Amino acid sequence: MTFSAVITFLFGLIIITVGAEILLKGASKIATLLNIRPIVIGLTVVSIGTSLPELAVGLTAIGEGAGDIAIGNIAGTNLVNILFILGLSAAIRPLPLNLRSIKTEMYTMIIAAVLLLMLSLDGELSTWDGLIMLILGIVYLTIIVRTSRQEPFYVQKEFQEEYETPPLYEKKDKKVWAWNFMLLFCGIVATIYGAEKLVDGAVEMAKHFGMSDAVIGLTIIAIGTSAPELATTIVATFKGERDVAVGNLLGSSVINIFIILGITSIFTPGSIGVSADILWFDLPLAALVALVCYPVFKSDGMVSRKEGITFVSLYCAYLIFLLMYRV
Template identity: 40%
Template sequence: MIALDFTLGLIALIAGAELLVRGASKLALSFGISPLVVGLTVVAFGTSAPEVAVSIRSAYAGQVDIAMGNVVGSNIFNVLFILGVAALISPLLVARQLIRQEVPIMLGCFVLLYLFALDGKISRFDGFAGVLLLGLYNVFLILQSRREQQRNGDESPPAKDGWDSKLWVQLLLIAAGLALLVFGARALVDAAVALARLFGLSELVIGLTIIAAGTSLPEVAASVLAAIRGQRDIAVGNVVGSNIFNVLGVLGVSSLVAPEALPVAPAMLNADLPVLIGIGIACLPIFFTGNVIARWEGALFLAFYVAYTAYVLMAAQQREAASAFGFAMGAFVAPLTVVTLLVVGWREYVQRRARKARK
């Protein structure tokens, strides 16, 4: 019964996200919003809709560890697993705007989340600040896009083709998507809580691993398909945009609807959030080098996700083994990776200076 509820919940979440993305994207294009802004806002919201539904449902029901673990775990999964798999399929092109603007904003969101959590909770004020910042970010993207269109003389015409071009169809798709998300979130959360009790795992561990991976399936599908089709910049932009939305929007709204402030577990404050910030910092030199995420860098991301998941599971079951594993990661693997990234970044910097000198 638990497996059936979990499966049905996942299917409903994925189907709901697909309907919501299609309806909202067509509705936005019908009002003349550029595809770039649609991708960074509407599509990012759509692929994060399962996280929204699960976290809000969990926060409202008082299962706060699932709400927090889902957001933090999904962001870690998005960068390490999704970009890792997509880069192994095909080296990923990173657009200059992402390097200059979105990736630093994503890292800033991770740091802001850590600062919010330092007092042991995510308060309603923190949530309101996150939602406000997300709104300002979206307004900034729209204004930036319009300036670019005016500068280039490119006015995107409203989308009028296809069976879903009519307003009532778009509204129906959005409503159906939201209904499926609500149903899927309830089924998935209830099944996850039962699973946690069955195996003696905490709700935080379930949120960081199983639910985080499950609610990130829309991002997996979008980024992997984009990599296969050669739309490599979309694969990266989808992940970065979703991560920004997860921190500011998902946790922000969850803290606003929760009966009280969302408590932050000490394990998350001491381990998971620093890991998240470290991942954001690691993105800077990797994205910077040649504007491409190479296959070996994708493999490095995947290896780190496997190591992180192993640590989380061992910490839940065998604290001594987890301590030894964490020491090995901190004393050897992480420094070696940092040195590698610094060497790669320095080499790219020297090569760029040499190219400029030749010109």
């Protein structure tokens, strides 16, 4: 039974990762065909696309009565994004912070993490809580789109190279449109199907090993659903397109709370219960990590290699703590 659960989980993880990548390619290409500016694609479309596995997992977990997986996945994914992925990128090569919108994303990330903690203090996330988060998410995306116009030329060029505007003949080619809409549809189907298998396997493993749904969501599911962000960031690090990577990571961390958890809360009958462990440890930790980003980002306009190594080390210590004391 355990082996079968592991196979189901790994199969779901592969499908959801591949599905998210296909979905993201289709969505990004359609956005370029619609003449959406490359920097807007990078800061909004891509951030939302890489967060869709979390949405699929959250809705699936709620449907199976595993609300702690939905909450744990969001808190865990944001810790992976900032401490592990951003830290790993800086550890490989010091991470300059050139994007003007980083200031907006950083402040919003702090607000989102603190607000999530405050909304959870009554032990649940209601439909109204979800509506508040979703509205704030829409406001955030609107501000980011407006702020992106003020980015310097070299930053705009970096996004232009990553999301190249297609030639005119492609915009008029119905086959190109049809192909990318097919990619988008197939990506959505694969992501939903993969999420179902991933959650089924995770719940079964949790029962066998005596692990809580929260710990499963905070660890293997969070790491698994962060695969798109990890891949995007590592590739961007070695290609020297660091602004694309940072914008994606911070944007995803905000969207995970405001958009993803907001939608999940809205579509949950009643409310999502928040366990005491998540409420009093993981959510405060996620808020603390967001707050720590302020002095790190403001210090000298970059995340140094030393700071990156510290971030990764803290995440490893967090994982060890979860596996030793929370299982």
